[in-house]
Amino acid sequence: MSIMTRRRHREPHPTLTADDIWAAVSKATFAVISHVTPAGAPRSSGVVYAVAGDRMYVVVAKNSWKARHIRENGDIAVTVPVRRGGLLSLLAPIPPAVVSFPAVATVQPPEYADRVPQLDRLLPPVERSECAVLEIRPTGAYVTYGLGVPLLAMRDTERARARVPVR
Numbered sequence: 001m002s003i004m005t006r007r008r009h010r011e012p013h014p015t016l017t018a019d020d021i022w023a024a025v026s027k028a029t030f031a032v033i034s035h036v037t038p039a040g041a042p043r044s045s046g047v048v049y050a051v052a053g054d055r056m057y058v059v060v061a062k063n064s065w066k067a068r069h070i071r072e073n074g075d076i077a078v079t080v081p082v083r084r085g086g087l088l089s090l091l092a093p094i095p096p097a098v099v100s101f102p103a104v105a106t107v108q109p110p111e112y113a114d115r116v117p118q119l120d121r122l123l124p125p126v127e128r129s130e131c132a133v134l135e136i137r138p139t140g141a142y143v144t145y146g147l148g149v150p151l152l153a154m155r156d157t158e159r160a161r162a163r164v165p166v167r
Contacts, residue, residue, distance in 0.1 A: 018167040023141045024082045025099055026051040033058070033105070037069050047134075050118035055135055056103075057111075059113070059122045062132040066105050070134060074105045078136060082147060093155065097141040097146030098101075101138045101166065108133040138166045 034044040036117045045066060047058045056078070060066045070076065077100055085094035113119045124129060144162045146154040152157045 012103070016144060016148045016162045016164050017166055018142065020056070020148065021099055021144060021164055024097070024147055025080050028080050028082055031056070031058075031078050031080045033066075033134075034079075035066070035069050035105075036073060037065075038072045043069065048122060048141070049136075050122055051118065052116050052118050055137055057116050057119055057122075057130050057135040058136065059119060060134060062110065062130060064132075067132045067134070070105045071107045074107075076103050076105045076136070077101070078103050078138070085151060086147065086160075094122075094151060095146070097154075098144065099147060100143045102139050102140045103136045105133045106137075108135050143166050 027031050029048055029050075030046060031049055032044050032046050034042065036042055042063070042141060049058045051057070073100075080099045081096035082099060083096050085092070089095060110128050110131050110133070112135070113131070115122055116133070119133065142162075142164045144164070145157075146160050149160055149163065
């Protein structure tokens with residue numbers, strides 16, 4: 001029996017809840033969103049986001065490729081790296097934990113930003129009329145890796161991963 005197998009039997013898989021996962025997503029500010037173009041080509045881009053309630057919000061240029069593609073098809077995938085290791089991560093190459101989930105994104109007009117105070121830090125008032133707000137609603141299940149387990153447990157894929165239905 002390997003060390004990893006023995007350890008797995010002694011330390012059960014942590015029980016993550018949708019609330020635990022959303023709390024981790026709410027503390028982060030960077031995500032990668034993936035979508036398809038109207039021609040069916042895959043696209044991904046990094047975004048800075050804000051969270052309010054059970055939604056994620058991203059500010060984009062209203063005529064950007066991202067806004068145009070998502071208007072055509074709002075089915076997207078979101079991946080959020082969750083920093084781990086505190087100060088130790090500055091000295092050692094500690095990979096982030098990851099939360100991924102399918103979502104439905106809706107392109108909202110610039111006035112929508114007034115309904116989400118958390119967007120103030122992402123959107124200078126001068127540029128408000130030139131933006132669109134992506135309202136992102138998670139669907140399906142969260143798939144995590146490395147969330148809620150000790151750093152060394154990230155080496156054990158069975159312990160490090162979890163799948164939790166979105167509430």
